[in-house]
Amino acid sequence: MTLATRVEDLPFLDVKDPAFSIRSPEVADAREQSWCARTPYGIAVLRYDEVQKLMRDPRLRQGSYAWPAMNDATGKFADWWSRMLLSQEGSDHARLRRLANPAFSPKLVTSLQPAFAVLANELIDTFAKKDSCEFMADFAEPYATRVICTLLGLPHEVWRELADIAADMGLALGVTFKQDIPRIDAATQKLFDYAANLIADRRARDLGTDFLSLLIKTNQEDQQALSDQEMVDMVVLAIFGGIDTTRNQLGLAIDMFLQHPAQWALLAAQPELGRAAVEEVMRVRPTITWVTREAVTDFSYEGIDIAKGTTLHLFSQAACSDPRAFPDAGFDITAERKPHFGFGGGAHHCLGHFIARGDMTEALAILARRLKNMRLGGEPKWLPDSGNTGAISLPIAFDPEV
Numbered sequence: 001m002t003l004a005t006r007v008e009d010l011p012f013l014d015v016k017d018p019a020f021s022i023r024s025p026e027v028a029d030a031r032e033q034s035w036c037a038r039t040p041y042g043i044a045v046l047r048y049d050e051v052q053k054l055m056r057d058p059r060l061r062q063g064s065y066a067w068p069a070m071n072d073a074t075g076k077f078a079d080w081w082s083r084m085l086l087s088q089e090g091s092d093h094a095r096l097r098r099l100a101n102p103a104f105s106p107k108l109v110t111s112l113q114p115a116f117a118v119l120a121n122e123l124i125d126t127f128a129k130k131d132s133c134e135f136m137a138d139f140a141e142p143y144a145t146r147v148i149c150t151l152l153g154l155p156h157e158v159w160r161e162l163a164d165i166a167a168d169m170g171l172a173l174g175v176t177f178k179q180d181i182p183r184i185d186a187a188t189q190k191l192f193d194y195a196a197n198l199i200a201d202r203r204a205r206d207l208g209t210d211f212l213s214l215l216i217k218t219n220q221e222d223q224q225a226l227s228d229q230e231m232v233d234m235v236v237l238a239i240f241g242g243i244d245t246t247r248n249q250l251g252l253a254i255d256m257f258l259q260h261p262a263q264w265a266l267l268a269a270q271p272e273l274g275r276a277a278v279e280e281v282m283r284v285r286p287t288i289t290w291v292t293r294e295a296v297t298d299f300s301y302e303g304i305d306i307a308k309g310t311t312l313h314l315f316s317q318a319a320c321s322d323p324r325a326f327p328d329a330g331f332d333i334t335a336e337r338k339p340h341f342g343f344g345g346g347a348h349h350c351l352g353h354f355i356a357r358g359d360m361t362e363a364l365a366i367l368a369r370r371l372k373n374m375r376l377g378g379e380p381k382w383l384p385d386s387g388n389t390g391a392i393s394l395p396i397a398f399d400p401e402v
Contacts, residue, residue: 007038007304015313016040018175021385022289022317031318035302041070042311043304044290044318048325048338050302051314055291055345059299061089062348063292063311070311071177076188077169084233086348097351099226100234103215104351108151109358111209115150116362119143124370128401132377135394136251139367141167144246147359148239152198153210165191166243173244173388188236195235211238238352246356248287248383248390249342253277253364255391256285258376260331267333267368274365277333278357281364282342283320284331287390290315291344316341371398 011030014020016039021027030037031046038044045051054060065087068078081087085096123143127133145159145166168187171180198212207213215234219225226234257264267273290313298308306312320340321329328335343350350356378395 007043010034010043010304011037013037013039013044015044015386016175018384020175022315022389023321023385027315027318028321031322036304036312039313042313043306045312045314046318046322048319048322051316051319051341052345054293054301054312055314055341057293059295059297060293060312061296062086062093063294063313066294066311067292068172068177073172073178073181075181076185076192077172077181080188080192080233080236081172083229084237085351086237093347095224096226096230096234099218099222099224100215100351102218103211103238104354105214106354108209108211108214109354112150113358113362116147116359117366119146119150120363120366121370124366128370131400132395132397135254135396136247136391137393139363140247140250140254140391140394143359143363144243144250147246147355148242151211151242151355152235152239153202153208153212154198162191162194162239163243163247165194166240166247169240170244170248170388175384175387191236191239192232195232195239199231199235242352242355244388245287246359248388249282249356250360250363251391251394252285252287252389253281253360254367254374254394254396255380256281256331257368258374258396261374263331263333264368264374267365268372271365271369273333274361275357277364277368278360279340280331280333280335280337283337283340284317284329286316286320286340286342288342288344288388289317289386291341291348314341370401371396373399 011033013027013030027046035047035050036043036045045054065082068074068081085093085100088096120143123139127138133139141163142159145163146156148162149156149159165187168183169191171177172184202212203216207217212235215231219231267277293312293314295306295308295310295312299306320326323329325338343353375397376395377397380394381392383389383392
């Protein structure tokens, strides 16, 4: 097969269409035709090796900073998005990341693992003796949000308010961004007010070992400390990112196990596979279906001329089902796999990955142990299957506990 040498000769994927699916045969066909495809947002990179290399290529910068502009979006969310950690490069990015790192430490996450287990069991207790639940409302949403409450030392009674805010803000990461701007911006302002009050309250009290205390302590001791605005931006990112992605990822995990009941039974029998289950789910069904880079110079790559300013969307889901890298790409929580891209990669690797891995590992192992013979209990509703995706509702049935 001859590689296309002009962008206009590449296969085309209309990722702007809300009906587009990142897992469609159309994407698989495009992946067989070429390592990349055209989209309304730029170039989609579809194969594992190319995604892995380009994610760390110094000729590219993190590209998600341009997402609001791609959608002709302005306002509160767009302003925050342009300032926050993910959108920065070079020394600005390094400073922000260094000042935030202590608050995301593996040691903190390890100390919280028992609390995650208690929380998971508490939520399951509310429906385990029944024969069904609506997984997103009854478990994924309260669990993801209350994990953040635990992380920040917040009373768990506020979880509903935070979950609603995160859900509305999360609309900005989907392909319907522009039409939802009023709702998104209202939620963003609420979370900013909430974060500012939270920081002021914590500064007025003795600092502990929770996330926010560690973040404040680090910045009291550093000459390059976060400004008040940067501190608020960081807390907003921690709350929003932690709730939205974990909630969605848990729902996607359950969807995968519904399709593979033998794997669910295996996890129930071997809860030590919880961590592997998280990694395998994020390989085949990540909530963040692509990560974005932008060319900072003109260059050629694998026969394609890429102009400065070109946006490249690295399709993590397509890459991690690429038969060149995964000859047996079926869902298997016992298989040894190449690394997935569910947490991005390179300098912009997700800062909160320890937290996400820790809380989801506990949740999936406990859910598998307690929800026997899990099956679909009704018709689920889904966000568009591209951008940041997940279940809106996911009814499940199971054998009631006795």
